[in-house]
Amino acid sequence: MVTVDQVMSSLKKVVDPELHKDIVSMGMIKDLSINDNKVSFTLELTTPACPFNSEIEQDVRNAISSIGVSDLDLKVTARVMEGRSISLDELLPGVKNIIAVASGKGGVGKTTVAVNLAIALSKTGAKVGLLDADIYGPSVPLMFGLKDSPQVVDNKIQPPVSEGVKIISMGFFYEQSQQAGIYRGPIISGIIKQFLTDVNWGELDYLIIDLPPGTGDAPLTVAQTIPITGILVVTTPQEVAMNVAVKAIGMFNKLNVPIIGVVENMSYLQCPDCNSQIHIFGKGGGQKISQQYNVPFLGEIPLHTQIMEGSDIGKPITISQPESLQTSAIMKIAKNVAGRVSVIAAELKQSEESENSDSENDKTIQSGSNPEAEVKVQTTESKNVI
Ligand SMILES: Nc1ncnc2c1ncn2[C@@H]1O[C@H](COP(=O)(O)OP(=O)(O)OP(=O)(O)O)[C@@H](O)[C@H]1O
Numbered sequence: 001m002v003t004v005d006q007v008m009s010s011l012k013k014v015v016d017p018e019l020h021k022d023i024v025s026m027g028m029i030k031d032l033s034i035n036d037n038k039v040s041f042t043l044e045l046t047t048p049a050c051p052f053n054s055e056i057e058q059d060v061r062n063a064i065s066s067i068g069v070s071d072l073d074l075k076v077t078a079r080v081m082e083g084r085s086i087s088l089d090e091l092l093p094g095v096k097n098i099i100a101v102a103s104g105k106g107g108v109g110k111t112t113v114a115v116n117l118a119i120a121l122s123k124t125g126a127k128v129g130l131l132d133a134d135i136y137g138p139s140v141p142l143m144f145g146l147k148d149s150p151q152v153v154d155n156k157i158q159p160p161v162s163e164g165v166k167i168i169s170m171g172f173f174y175e176q177s178q179q180a181g182i183y184r185g186p187i188i189s190g191i192i193k194q195f196l197t198d199v200n201w202g203e204l205d206y207l208i209i210d211l212p213p214g215t216g217d218a219p220l221t222v223a224q225t226i227p228i229t230g231i232l233v234v235t236t237p238q239e240v241a242m243n244v245a246v247k248a249i250g251m252f253n254k255l256n257v258p259i260i261g262v263v264e265n266m267s268y269l270q271c272p273d274c275n276s277q278i279h280i281f282g283k284g285g286g287q288k289i290s291q292q293y294n295v296p297f298l299g300e301i302p303l304h305t306q307i308m309e310g311s312d313i314g315k316p317i318t319i320s321q322p323e324s325l326q327t328s329a330i331m332k333i334a335k336n337v338a339g340r341v342s343v344i345a346a347e348l349k350q351s352e353e354s355e356n357s358d359s360e361n362d363k364t365i366q367s368g369s370n371p372e373a374e375v376k377v378q379t380t381e382s383k384n385v386i
């Protein structure tokens with residue numbers, strides 16, 4: 001009869017292709033039991049959107065059959081890892097990861113990416129929220145076809161839920177007019193802080209923040225108010241967009257916020273007649289940024305009228321055309337994003353563990369764990385940025 005040790009050492013040979021660690025050390029094997037050569041356990045992945053889930057599952061099955069077990073009862077589940085230092089953060093203790101979507105230039109498709117990314121992650125089974133940090137020109141409610149103002153219960157704003165995504169946006173609070181918001185910097189910061197603290201986000205695996213373009217008050221407030229997992233940079237292929245995208249990367253680097261990766265939007269037009277790809281805005285801008293700044297390239301989204309129309313009618317493409325090539329490009333990006341977030345989370349866990357094991361470092365952490373001190377350090381640094 002096979003033993004627990006044999007099972008565990010065979011599973012130790014299965015390495016998560018993204019985390020580059022074996023699944024046993026990563027604590028992914030749960031509830032192992034052996035009964036008359038029947039082996040049962042749960043494989044707990046680091047995200048339901050794991051880009052390698054079928055590959056890992058197959059490797060697990062192969063590993064178990066390699067030790068002569070033919071009767072395997074395998075359950076595959078997922079528990080998203082925390083990709084930010086929640087211990088330092090009193091504001092959003094139930095939110096495991098915060099992904100801010102940024103760009104240097106306006107109109108490159110940040111909101112389109114943020115909205116469809118949120119839906120795509122939610123479709124995989126993750127708990128997802130979307131915070132529209134574009135206070136002047138909020139477009140998230142329009143893209144979801146939402147109009148009603150949120151309810152307030154026990155002094156907390158209840159975020160409307162659409163397609164499984166909890167949403168907050170300044171767009172919900174404007175009167176029914178087309179009026180643009182006119183706010184000074186401190187008010188912008190105040191509203192964003194309120195969206196972080198006064199909204200009943202509950203438990204979330206991923207909170208996506210749709211930032212306005214550039215390196216102004218909103219991105220700074222987000223980066224300085226809460227620890228975030230990382231930034232997703234959206235660009236279009238042409239030089240002018242790339243050059244400003246790089247500025248956004250520079251700003252977040254100065255603020256010590258990790259870059260999750262680069263997404264290239266409006267990459268090409270798929271010719272409906274000849275099926276070839278037409279690179280209207282040039283080719284490879286996202287890839288160039290990725291190589292120059294050593295940040296992962298997470299995929300490209302074609303230019304397609306259905307993407308624009310879906311947003312305009314309040315039914316994003318991932319809902320209106322779920323089987324389309326455009327949606328599968330976005331689903332692939334969502335999986336790559338989730339995979340990268342797991343890598344950042346694993347690195348964070350490892351560095352926290354090594355810091356904890358070192359008593360000298362421990363003291364440093366404690367003195368740095370005052371959230372006010374944290375903000376202060378970053379504010380000083382931000383002066384260089386501005
Ligand atoms: N891949 C695409 N194909 C076709 N249209 C697109 C695509 N991506 C975005 N669009 C359209 O381009 C316009 C701008 O997109 P979006 O609002 O997402 O950009 P943004 O970067 O958030 O803009 P802003 O800087 O103003 O916040 C919208 O009309 C949107 O529907």
Ligand SMILES: [Mg+2]
Nearest residue numbers: 110111134139
């Ligand atoms: Mg936008």
